[in-house]
Amino acid sequence: MTVKRRRTVPEVRNPALELSLVKPIATGDNQQRESTVKNTEGEPLLRFEGSSNPYLEHQRNDLLLSIQHMRSEGHDEMVFLCITHCKELTFKAMHYELVNMQARVKADDVAGALQLAPRVLALLGFLGKTWDVLSTITPHGFNQFRNTLGIASGQQSYMYRHVEFVLGNKSEALARAHENNPDVWPYMERALTSPSLYDEVLALLHRRGIAVPPEALARDWAQPYPVNPGVEAAWLQVYADPTPENDLYLLGEALTDIADAFSQYRWRHFVSVERILGFKAGTGGSAGVGWLRRIVDHRFFPELWSMRTQL
Numbered sequence: 001m002t003v004k005r006r007r008t009v010p011e012v013r014n015p016a017l018e019l020s021l022v023k024p025i026a027t028g029d030n031q032q033r034e035s036t037v038k039n040t041e042g043e044p045l046l047r048f049e050g051s052s053n054p055y056l057e058h059q060r061n062d063l064l065l066s067i068q069h070m071r072s073e074g075h076d077e078m079v080f081l082c083i084t085h086c087k088e089l090t091f092k093a094m095h096y097e098l099v100n101m102q103a104r105v106k107a108d109d110v111a112g113a114l115q116l117a118p119r120v121l122a123l124l125g126f127l128g129k130t131w132d133v134l135s136t137i138t139p140h141g142f143n144q145f146r147n148t149l150g151i152a153s154g155q156q157s158y159m160y161r162h163v164e165f166v167l168g169n170k171s172e173a174l175a176r177a178h179e180n181n182p183d184v185w186p187y188m189e190r191a192l193t194s195p196s197l198y199d200e201v202l203a204l205l206h207r208r209g210i211a212v213p214p215e216a217l218a219r220d221w222a223q224p225y226p227v228n229p230g231v232e233a234a235w236l237q238v239y240a241d242p243t244p245e246n247d248l249y250l251l252g253e254a255l256t257d258i259a260d261a262f263s264q265y266r267w268r269h270f271v272s273v274e275r276i277l278g279f280k281a282g283t284g285g286s287a288g289v290g291w292l293r294r295i296v297d298h299r300f301f302p303e304l305w306s307m308r309t310q311l
């Protein structure tokens with residue numbers, strides 16, 4: 001039987017801007033394509049009406065390729081801008097998959113949630129690889145454009161913050177950095193105060209008859225996740241049957257894969273920053289590498305890590 005799953009498209013910003021940029025395009029179908037290919041004799045269409053083409057109208061790459069504006073004379077600024085934009089898009093793609101994983105867990109659709117995990121992992125692997133490119137920026141190369149960043153920092157990325165929040169690393173202080181932006185703040189506040197993917201997984205364990213402490217099932221979701229020995233006991237119960245037939249065990253391992261890859265991403269950011277900046281202060285007002293060190297020690301889904309000592 002084929003299960004019909006509805007997708008969830010998360011909103012992280014007032015959609016008005018996005019909608020104002022959409023251009024209507026004619027849709028196609030197999031019949032139209034077959035008749036076109038007869039006319040073109042198999043060669044691609046190369047003449048278009050007006051001053052644009054359907055690919056640009058569909059993807060708006062004219063906009064995408066117009067936002068890597070170099071503000072310095074530094075050679076390395078271009079790769080920094082391009083990879084930063086790639087990363088923001090990757091955060092967006094990953095957030096979409098994670099929100100859908102969460103919706104499927106909430107709907108008791110464990111198989112559906114598991115189906116999305118490999119893509120999240122692949123996106124994280126891709127993000128990790130961006131440090132291969134960024135760490136080709138030398139301290140000298142970075143210094144040539146660093147001042148033009150002013151006090152801008154990746155730490156101010158609302159897309160990244162949504163990824164952290166859906167996974168469960170809540171921080172009201174970091175969320176409030178977006179409070180001044182009326183197009184962004186309502187969605188940020190909603191993400192801060194809503195259960196995370198992990199919170200929904202714990203609710204799922206409870207529905208499946210595994211004892212989860214009540215304080216893990218109903219709490220102030222905006223608060224940082226408090227590690228709970230009762231949740232560790234719940235996972236130990238799940239992990240007592242480490243077989244492919246146990247879907248909760250598979251879900252626990254899929255979440256661990258994600259947390260593992262995320263920690264590696266953070267580690268690579270941290271090491272690359274030390275390589276490029278040394279121990280200079282960050283542009284965003286933090287101590288730089290010293291501030292990032294704390295985040296390196298954070299693990300998503302903490303009891304999935306701590307319970308391993310008992311296995």
Ligand code: HEM
Nearest residue numbers: 084087134153154155160273276282283284285286288295
């Ligand atoms: C390649 C040069 C880079 C350097 C030297 C660098 C440096 C830093 C530093 C020092 C911080 C601490 C906050 C502050 O700015 O004071 C930080 C945070 C951060 N950076 Fe970068 N960064 C670089 C590239 C990137 C890129 C390309 C992205 C992604 C678009 C990014 C995303 C972030 C995020 C999301 C944080 C906050 C981390 C968190 O909240 O856990 N960084 N970075």
